[in-house]
Amino acid sequence: MKLRGIDLNLLVTVDALLDEAHVGRAAERLGLSQPATSNALARARALFSDPLLVRAPPNGLRRTSRAEAIREPLRTALADLARIVTTGPPDLATLRGAVRLVASDVPAAALGTALTAALAKRAPGIDLIFHPWHAGDEVRRLERGEVDLVITVASASHGSLRTELLGTYPYAIVMQRDHPAAAIETFDLDCWLAFPHIVVSGRGDRQGSVDEALARIGRHRRVAVVAPTFLHALELLCDTDLLAAFPIGVMESNAAARLTSRPVPLTLAPVSLHLVRHHRTDMDPAVTLVAKLVREVAPRLRGEEAG
Structure with missing residues (x-):
């Protein structure tokens, strides 16, 4: 029934x-x-x-x-x-509890400080617990009730789940500021492919959507390093001649302070970032508040001030 x-x-x-x-x-x-x-x-x-x-x-x-x-x-x-x-709206100042959030390392790092500060002002009794990121498993963990909110590139508006779009992020070529390619006036496809690349994959995959786009025009790149997280990759970029094609939002993390970016000399579909929650928490004021604050601070990943 x-x-x-x-x-x-x-x-x-x-x-x-x-x-x-x-x-x-x-x-x-x-x-x-x-x-x-x-x-x-x-x-x-x-x-x-x-x-x-x-x-x-x-x-x-x-x-x-x-x-x-x-x-x-x-x-x-x-x-x-x-x-x-x-019952009227809850008194946020008296709320107690914890909200469990899963996000990959860049959103967690770039948004975590602003999210924590906003939560401390609005509901200081609510604790924020960031769970480890397991590539491809985040939505299933939400369905199992292990976490309350997920920030992910995967849209999951089905069954008991609801997805909200946080933002869309085009790709950029990321490199250290004094990289040889940074001084080249015309950063074209040949220049990009002349250097070794780093990719991020939680599963150790060497190829992804960028390589598929290159294959469609008969080109390929050398992937010299596969890193498990974006923050690891950004650290490697700071001291090597590696290049990376990453969503532009990675530049808003502190780890990217010594890096610069260039437009991608290839047409790549942008990456969409979503906030996913389960209907079981629709009446949970703490989860609802944290979801609202995530939406407010998400513009930081586009280089904008949080609302």
Whole structure:
């Protein structure tokens, strides 16, 4: 039985019927006619596949064992729903708890400081826990409930997941400031491919979308180094003649302070970064707040001030 197929008004009537164990009194309590309440009881019996209330001498009704089992959980659930509807916005200053976030190293490093500072001002009782990045596993960890929010290039708007676009980032060629190629007036394809490259892959893959684009025009590059993280790669770029084709957002990390960039002499599709969350946290004020703050600080990855 899916929740969207259940009439909430019917559950309210069932609660009254089980409490009163009397159709007439339940009808009076709810302001309904007795025939309407009897009809609701019939629908409830079909919903729960149980009579719920059965005849008992001399002229009353008694609850079945199934009715006794669901009576308190149903009352609690309806009370919780009532609080959700009637309670005002939470007092962020009194919130306590932790929000678990997964992001690759560059978004975590570039956004982490601003996110932590914003959270300290808005809800100082909320702790932010960055979980390790496992390439390709972040959405499954969200589905399993191991984390609350994921910042990823993977869009996952399906089932119980919801995705929001944080930004789109074109590629740039990244190199150290005194790299030989940095002084070349015309940085073209031949210049780019004349130097060894570094790529980032959590799985150790040497080729990716850049190599596919090069193959389409009959060219290739030499990948001399594969790094597991962007921060590792940026450190290597600072002291070598390696080049990298990275989303321009990497330049906003402190590790890129000694680096410079050039436009890519090749057409590459930009990278989109998404924030993914699970519907189970829709009513969680702490997760909702952190998701809001992520959206506010995300412009930093485009070199813009956070809103």
